[in-house]
Amino acid sequence: MNKKWVTRKRVWSRPFGQAGGMAARCYDEETTASITRHSNKKGRRIMPKHLLVTWRTAGVALMLVTLLTACASEPAEPVAFKPVPASRIVKPGYTEAAQGLVAVDVRRERSRDLVVRFRDALVYMDGEQVTDLLNGEHVVFYLSPGVHKIAVSTQFDPIVELRFIVTADTRYTNRASITFDADHRIGLRRVAQ
Structure with missing residues (x-):
């Protein structure tokens, strides 16, 4: 490393009556460049640009993580189904x-997640497409007692099928719920009242 002698003249107007004069200091080229690069006009050190x-x-x-956390899949406020x-x-x-x-009630649960909010869920009954449900909608099917197949899908998901036992017995519910999981995959399950 090349050593370079740098002389600097002290300023005569020092506070507290300090004497001025010539001072010789030993700096290497890297230190001199670093001091010059990270100092402002008054000689104060400033933060490097890369920092x-x-x-x-x-x-x-941090701002993006905060915004994406706000978009996480969570149920919206309870509102009547349309x-x-x-x-x-x-x-x-x-x-x-x-x-x-x-009567069998199939509901599309509300979601705040923007990724799945505007997807329509295609609803199939016994292998035939009957309708599609948007966020917060429901449809009531009138079926004969016995086993039926209710299925749902989206344009991005495969068909999810549920064997649904329809009964007139009031101890059992005839309600199914369509939801989306954290990976934005559609799901179908039987739910209680």
Whole structure:
């Protein structure tokens, strides 16, 4: 490492009456460059630019994590479910009440997650597509007692099927719930009242 003698003249107007004069100090080239690079005009040390960039990047990353945490999948406030409009029912035979049929309520649970909020859930009954449900909607099927297959899917998920035993016995519920998990995959389960 090359050593370089740098002389610096002291300023005469020092506080507390300090004497001025010539002072010789020994600095290597790296230290001189570092002091020059990280000092402002008054000789005060300042933060290097790469550290400023690092702090700014950390601040932006923290802000993004905070925003993404706010978008996590959690249920929305309880609000009454809206019935699916008749114009979106493909097979109306399953949604018409008749003597001897049992009402089965299929609900699409509300979600605050923006990724799944606007996806429509296609609903199948015994292998036939009946309708699609949006966030917070429900449809009531009128089915004969016995075993039926209720299935759901989205444009991104495979069909999820549930063997659903329909009974007129009041000890059992005839309600199914469509939800999305943390990985935004659709799910279907039987729920209690």
